[in-house]
Amino acid sequence: MTVTSAERAARAELLRATEPGFSGMVRHVREVGPEQAVADIRRRGRIGSVDVEALSLRLLDHDGERDLTAAAQLGARLVCPGDEEWPAALDDLGGVGLDCFGLWVRGPLPLVEACERAVAIVGTRAATEYGATIAADLAVGLAERGWTVISGMAYGIDAAAHRGSLAAGGPTVAVLACGVDVAYPKAHRGLYERVIANGLAVSEHPPGAAPQRTRFLVRNRLIAALSQGTVVVEAALRSGARSTARHAGELFRHVMAVPGPITSSLSAGCHQLLRDRPDTVLVTKVDEVLEQVGPMGEFAERARGPVRRRDLLGPTVSRVLDAVPVMKAAKTERIAATAGMRIDAVSAGLAALAASGLIEASDAGWRMTTLGRAERRADPGRGDELPLGWW
């Protein structure tokens, strides 16, 4: 299936006239196709409950060909369903009634390749140092393992994620709520230039379009759809990042959240996600992210504590060691009574412990060596630590 130039121009006009994700228009385009839908808008005919007259105003002095020419001049292109560059992942949006009519794309990578192994990292604009560091670290780790980082170019978590990916030489995809030629926010002009030089800026809105409040939220479904999973790093209770997570869940993508201090209002949204949605997975490092989104069989190495010398003792010898007083010396019989073990077993254990240098014999009986006491001190708290393999 190839996209005709008439269809491409019609899709450009659709993207200019409509707001994405509006169900009445989605239904109509599915029914009559993009070219007829645009003709209906221009004719100001009725399209169900859609306010066609208002939409037609947006096409008064624009046509699709002009948008395509303008885009080509700035090195952008319109990727449509049916194009080789169109990621099948975007078709999943049809399953939730939020069809994407086409995507303006600017940058050197084919969109479909950039999204083949991609994770979205999103979060609050008012990021703390903690959140920004984590977002950047995760992005660096993903880029190093060959994964694309997708985000929204906003202040805070988004920017940290893009920067981390770029720093590790990875491709990063910025999904914008304005035209792909608009650097928004303005302070991110430099970041934007690096993104389109090394990765991609993509948007449903025509070149020159300004961001609008509702566009950020509708845009979030693209961030979710283009990636195999979404990680929310920091989010206030009303953060838009949670809408990205919601879309990801509806699209059967992996939803992940990074916890933080419960005293931080900017982690409250992450904690609420983890409480409210049983499909949200708590992640603390890149391996845990990849365990979710990677091919089956890629499991994160399970986190584990340090190995201590006493871990190497068997349970019997370990029990004998526990019965040896720390400071005073004790006779074998006394140690056996404390341990609740037979004298012969205790004698064997004491010999093994003496051989390992943890205890020594004295006139008054067995006592701990300096090494033995140091080992006990290394234990953060007596009995506070589990034997290896206990859990």
Next chain:
Amino acid sequence: MTVTSAERAARAELLRATEPGFSGMVRHVREVGPEQAVADIRRRGRIGSVDVEALSLRLLDHDGERDLTAAAQLGARLVCPGDEEWPAALDDLGGVGLDCFGLWVRGPLPLVEACERAVAIVGTRAATEYGATIAADLAVGLAERGWTVISGMAYGIDAAAHRGSLAAGGPTVAVLACGVDVAYPKAHRGLYERVIANGLAVSEHPPGAAPQRTRFLVRNRLIAALSQGTVVVEAALRSGARSTARHAGELFRHVMAVPGPITSSLSAGCHQLLRDRPDTVLVTKVDEVLEQVGPMGEFAERARGPVRRRDLLGPTVSRVLDAVPVMKAAKTERIAATAGMRIDAVSAGLAALAASGLIEASDAGWRMTTLGRAERRADPGRGDELPLGWW
């Protein structure tokens, strides 16, 4: 069913001779009863795989009557299955083969009453300021709502939990790995005195018994069993607090964990619990704890962000507001094209916004008032915040 004095003395001897939770002895006591089991130990007869000779050493110069008399002198008592004070909750331990043969109890409250509404708060001894504050805050909140706080009297989280409960005048139960007359660690002598004056110290070990490494872990099952739910506040990857959580899960109690910074190794155990065990609930405040352990119908008020003036606008008027430029003025037609809405709807919206003081008319068209701009600034980031009820 009343407990005979012979049985009570036998249980005292069982608790002295055996280490709790040892399956061979558990089976034997179930089979022949406590009196016969003690006779078998004294006779050094075989009890399956149990090393009876070693256990008999512990009874050489002790008998149960003596322990009971000594306990009575320090105001302690032995609570046995069949006693009014025996909590039925402890019988659940039989279901997992970890029977409790009896509990030494010291303090003014009946054990069964103290545990009727009880939450365990546990965690690392090496608590951070963050963890200690949270443990104390949760304990205060639980005490204020009439809940008993159960913990293990250790440094760190345990001590903070007991102190929080005491500070709010609540009863607190300390489950010890040593005799109920032993203040361990020594630095907690003052805390220990306050616990036995206002709450309870309980233990399976006879008066005078010293703590041993393995006893802390076996003790943890009592903390889990006596409470309706266990909250892990801070725990390293090998923290013993996680064994309490494991027991709680096996006993069908609620398991809860408090998240923290992923950069803190002392929150790593909490995060691993939340990752590994799908039945672990993330909690951030006392209401969320009570939502788990409280009677059905007690739901935590859902956390929500601040309500802003623009939340009070309808979606149409809100959309018009988004189309009004922040700094420059714009004519109605321009605003209609930006919003993609009919002129008449936009005019009505502009009138409503002007009436609310968010915008004003000027010669060049409609523009935002100082109030309108302040409202927009109050939004932590344009589009970063979800409309109320969106989620």
